[in-house]
């Protein structure tokens with residue numbers, strides 16, 4: 001899988017010090033996952049399943065115990081779907097739980113920070129991790145939209161700090177957006193790129209840092225309109241969700257908006273599409289809302305609407321359903 005991914009990405013990569021980059025990414029054996037919430041737990045699942053040793057850190061023992069149970073559940077699902085062969089106990093034995101940050105990061109070859117999305121917390125943590133880890137260890141943040149240029153200012157080795165933004169749950173969804181800060185080195189970008197390929201992810205190099213990077217900006221634009229449609233009583237929460245899942249969402253598994261509209265333009269492709277439907281889009285854009293904080297009435301409506309959409313299903317049931325369906329989709333599109 002890793003080799004296949006690397007092959008697909010040949011050409012995108014132009015590395016000057018190729019052998020150094022290969023050596024550095026191959027030298028990664030132990031990963032510190034700092035923050036054992038939704039994302040940290042999922043990263044720990046992926047890294048352990050791929051054969052790495054994992055130091056999983058959080059501020060409270062009970063969070064770690066909860067995370068460990070979730071990793072076990074995740075691994076069971078991966079095993080049931082033939083994605084891991086090893087027995088689960090052996091995989092779990094590679095995970096070391098600790099509330100001591102120093103113990104978590106001091107012998108790690110790579111750090112995947114996954115604490116809450118608060119700049120004040122991340123900047124202190126990066127300063128601490130930077131002072132403990134040896135200088136060649138990459139410090140990657142799972143942040144959903146913060147800028148690494150702001151965080152790395154608090155480190156003495158800013159060149160080894162990078163954003164590696166996953167999509168939830170990262171042990172299933174392959175995208176990882178790599179976003180450098182102003183002081184991130186090219187080498188850090190390349191080693192991180194190779195590393196995520198090695199764990200079967202699809203890393204993407206963002207050229208310029210912007211809040212929310214690529215995918216979350218696109219999601220944010222869509223979500224504002226989805227909320228607005230509910231708020232203006234155009235449709236229910238359930239129907240707005242259905243309008244995505246039963247329609248464009250099915251194409252989005254295969255293609256992004258540009259390629260979709262290229263195919264929608266007939267023989268003239270995207271150029272024809274712009275000529276033909278561009279004016280219609282302009283009318284829609286001009287009728288759309290541009291608020292930048294969610295109206296309180298909208299919050300009330302979407303909270304009520306989601307209750308209606310999920311009915312009696314518990315969160316645990318929904319997670320299980322989501323992960324099983326995601327696995328089927330991933331199997332289908334990878335042709336496995």
Ligand SMILES: NC(=O)c1ccc[n+]([C@@H]2O[C@H](COP(=O)([O-])OP(=O)(O)OC[C@H]3O[C@@H](n4cnc5c(N)ncnc54)[C@H](O)[C@@H]3O)[C@@H](O)[C@H]2O)c1
Nearest residue numbers: 035036037038039058059114115116117142143144166168
């Ligand atoms: N949830 C998502 O859908 C999603 C998707 C992609 C990226 N992210 C990003 O991943 C990161 C983690 O998000 P999450 O959803 O897992 O959050 P979460 O709240 O589920 O988990 C965060 C964990 O970090 C721990 N923590 C807080 N401060 C800490 C510290 N100083 N040291 C160690 N642990 C600490 C908390 O106890 C908690 O267990 C955020 O930056 C978020 O933006 C989230």
